Amino acid sequence: KAGVTQTPRYLIKTRGQQVTLSCSPISGHRSVSWYQQTPGQGLQFLFEYFSETQRNKGNFPGRFSGRQFSNSRSEMNVSTLELGDSALYLCASSSTGLGVNTEAFFGQGTRLTVV
Amino acid sequence: KNEVEQSPQNLTAQEGEFITINCSYSVGISALHWLQQHPGGGIVSLFMLSSGKKKHGRLIATINIQEKHSSLHITASHPRDSAVYICAVRPLDSNYQLIWGAGTKLIIKP
Numbered sequence: 001k002a003g004v005t006q007t008p009r010y011l012i013k014t015r016g017q018q019v020t021l022s023c024s025p026i027s028g029h030r031s032v033s034w035y036q037q038t039p040g041q042g043l044q045f046l047f048e049y050f051s052e053t054q055r056n057k058g059n060f061p062g063r064f065s066g067r068q069f070s071n072s073r074s075e076m077n078v079s080t081l082e083l084g085d086s087a088l089y090l091c092a093s094s095s096t097g098l099g100v101n102t103e104a105f106f107g108q109g110t111r112l113t114v115v
Numbered sequence: 116k117n118e119v120e121q122s123p124q125n126l127t128a129q130e131g132e133f134i135t136i137n138c139s140y141s142v143g144i145s146a147l148h149w150l151q152q153h154p155g156g157g158i159v160s161l162f163m164l165s166s167g168k169k170k171h172g173r174l175i176a177t178i179n180i181q182e183k184h185s186s187l188h189i190t191a192s193h194p195r196d197s198a199v200y201i202c203a204v205r206p207l208d209s210n211y212q213l214i215w216g217a218g219t220k221l222i223i224k225p
Contacts, residue, residue, distance in 0.1 A: 033212065037156075043201070043215035056212055088156045104148070104213075106158035 002027065004093050006107035013114050018079040021110045025072050025093030032074040033104070034066060037088040046089075049074050050096070081114045088112075118142050121202050121216035129224055134189040136219045138202030141183065145205050148213065149176050149187045152199040161187070161200075192223045 005024040013019050025032050034046040045058040049068035068074045072093075078085055088111050092104040119140045128134055138147070149161040162169050162176040164185065169176050173192075178185040189196055199220050203213040 035213075035215075042217045043203070043213075045212040045214075048212060058212065090156070090158060092158075103160055103163050105160060106150070109156035109158075111156060 004091060004105050004107035006089075006091055006110050008110060009108060011110060011112045013081050013112065015081055015083060015114060017081050018077060019081060019112060021076045021078075021089055021112070023074045023076070023091035023093070023107055025074070025091075026105055029093040029095050029105075030072055031094045031096055032068060032072065033092045033094075034074070034076050035090045035092070036060070037090060037109070038084075038086075043090070046076065078112075083114050086112060086114045117217070118206075118214050119202060119204055119216040121200075121219050123219060124217065125220045125222075127222045127224065128192055130193060132192050132223075134192050134196070134221065134223075136187045136200050136202075136221070138185045138187070138216055139183060140185075140202075140204045140214075142204065142214070143207040144180075144183075145207055147178055147185050148203045148205070149185070150201045150203060152201060152218070154198075158201070189221075194223045194225050197222050 007022045031050045033048040035043050037043045046060055047057045047066050048055050052068045063079045066076045088109045090109045092106045094104045122137045146163055146165045148163050150158050151161050152158045164178045173190045175188040199218040201218045202216040
């Protein structure tokens with residue numbers, strides 16, 4: 001079974017630009033969660049999608065948005081990039097995203113650098 | 116105060132030593148995860164616990180729900196165990212997200 005695939009692995013953008021990151025979950029998984037990891041803040045929850053619907057959202061500004069397609073692949077978009085958006089963006093997939101016995105599987109992450 | 120606290124923040128040990136990493140949390144949870152992150156970023160889920168103890172190879176994870184505490188143990192540590200170990204909890208009031216600890220950076224010297 002293929003794992004969680006995130007593309008691209010590395011990205012350099014300039015301030016003010018926008019960026020789109022992609023996450024392909026494990027086949028059959030319908031839940032995709034996105035996390036931002038920075039040295040100062042650690043891992044923080046961005047949002048979670050299940051069956052093309054955003055079910056939960058963390059405390060990030062509206063510049064951060066996402067969507068999920070019918071094949072469960074998810075994209076995350078950040079508009080008007082700021083230097084502080086430089087981080088590792090991780091996605092996790094799980095079968096339902098619910099319940100005690102649901103395990104999450106993580107991608108390798110996309111390292112975004114904003115200059 | 117963070118809702119999930121890990122200790123120690125950094126740990127350096129010699130190959131073969133028994134390693135313990137601790138995680139304390141302040142919220143009610145439905146599950147606790149231990150994850151491993153290697154340089155380069157990829158995260159691997161090691162354990163998901165809601166009670167008791169789990170073992171996988173040289174790794175053992177325990178949780179005490181009443182005391183809101185979990186430990187990750189590594190027996191016969193090896194340099195390839197060097198990584199950041201992260202504890203994350205799934206709060207009772209939200210099954211959709213995890214609250215993360217800051218991680219413990221482990222270095223095992225040969």
